[in-house]
Amino acid sequence: YFLFPKFSGSLRLSEYPLWQNLKEFAPELKLRLAYGETGNLPKTTAKFTNLVTNNISGRTGLVPADERGDPDIKPERTKEVEFGFDATLFHGDATLEFTYYHQSIKDLILDVGIAESSGADVFTTNAGEMRTRGLEISLGLNPIKTEKFSWTSRVNFFTTDSEITKLDVDPFNMGGFATSLGTMRIEEGMSPTTIVGAEMDTVGVNPDGSPILRHRILGNATPDFEMSFNNHFTIGNFEVSFLWDWRQGGDVINLGKLLMDFGGTSPDFDKIITFEGQQMKLGDFRRASFTKRTAPFVEDGSYLKLRELTVNYNLPSSLVNRLFAGQISYLRLGFSGRNLLMFTGYDGFDPEVSQFGNVAIGGNVDTMPFPSSRSYYF
Known part of the structure; x- marks a missing residue:
């Protein structure tokens, strides 16, 4: 069995006498500290090498699967320390929440490529360690509150970054379709969401005089930070609320641009550029060199979205009683929408979409799936 302790x-500092002189400014202050360990079990097929059916010349038999098992594999162990505080300020008109966390993962489970001479493609094993740390801040405000008008607001900020701190196997690429089309680089000292492609840089020379090559870093799929702005207004019988989401950074591999280049339909296809003394169309250049140059398809995925908007009107109770003879006491008319506006410099339809869904590594590949749906409700 495996033991995963938590505490x-x-x-509440605000309950102690030393805080009494500060209660006018901050009537409530609570400090928080937590520690916990969790486990991530390997998939059921990771411990053993399974046999699968195969047909050769009409004869059916069993052969080892392409994935080799590791009889010594064990669960990943995640240790996390979190501390922060919750504060109420200015007689309850403001709240502030702060959280910092530091997470370390040992016995990281990875699907590692192995030599073809082994007869397999992948070996699933414990092969490294990873560190993740992040910061979350939430500020709530109630700046105006009268009988006819009120305004409440909440701003959330969070950022996170990860690093492979130990790797027991050779560095490898993971996710995406192919290295030349953009993929994630799993290498010690780098973020697991580091984007690399076909480009290589010379970083040294071997004793025999041959160059030491390393993948050129083209970007990182993890955003620099994310924020949300939620506001609610009450104006008489009207209620208006809206939510903005802001993501800064987080690079996307825009393979939709490559697909449009193949068809000659990308918006900048006919733009004339000069490369090595020759003039050519930008689209022709990209599609002719995509196996050697991935950088033109890696774009900043920053955006600002009006995620939600709601407008409601509460009919006066006297009018509702007259209209429905007292059978209904409350009636609200309203409209709401989702994903109504987006501001971004990204060339694709939506920097938030992904060919591979919401996965931790490799989920930032855009091959022009449907963008986030825009919804209206009445």
């Missing part, structure tokens, strides 16, 4: 605690 948490908090301290």
Whole structure:
């Protein structure tokens, strides 16, 4: 069996005499600290090498699967320390929440490529360690509150970054379709969402005089930070609320641009550029060199979206009683929408979409699936 301990605690400083002189400014302050360990079990097929059916010349038999098992594989172990505080400020008109966390993963489970001479493609094993740390801040405000008008607002900020701190196997690429089409580089000292492609840089020379090559870093799929802005207004019988989402950074591999280049339909296809002294169309250049140059398809995925908008009107109770003879006491008319506006410099339809869904590594590949749907409700 495996043991995964957890504990948490908090301290309300505002309950102690030393805080009494500060209660006018911050009537409530609570400190938080937590530690926990969790496990991520390997998939059921990872411990053994399975046999699968195969047909050769009309004869059916069993052969080892392409994935080799590791009889010594064990669960990943994640250790996380989290601390922060919750504060109420200015007689309850503002709240502030702060959280910092540091997470370390040992016995990282990875699907590692192995030599073809082994008769397999992948070996699933414990092969490294990873560190993740992040910061979350939430500020709530109630700046105006009268009988006819009120305004409440909440701003959330969060950022995170990860690093492979130990790798027991050779560095390898993971996710995407192919290295030349953009993929993630799993290498010690780098983020697991580092984007590399076909480009290589010379970083040294071997004793025999041959160059030491390394994949050129083209970007990182992890955003620099993300924020949300939620506001709610009450104006008489009207209620208006809206939510903005802002993502800064987070690179996307825009293979939709390559697909449009193949068809000659990308918006900048006919733009004339000069390369090595020759003039050519930009689209022709990209599609002729995509196996050697991935960088033209890696784009900044920053965006600002109006995620939600709601407008409601509460009919006066006297009018509702007259209209429905007292059978209904409350009636609200309203409209709401989702994904109504987007501001971005990204060339594709939507930097938030992904060919491979919401996966931790390799989920930032855009091959022009349907963008986020725009919805209206009445």
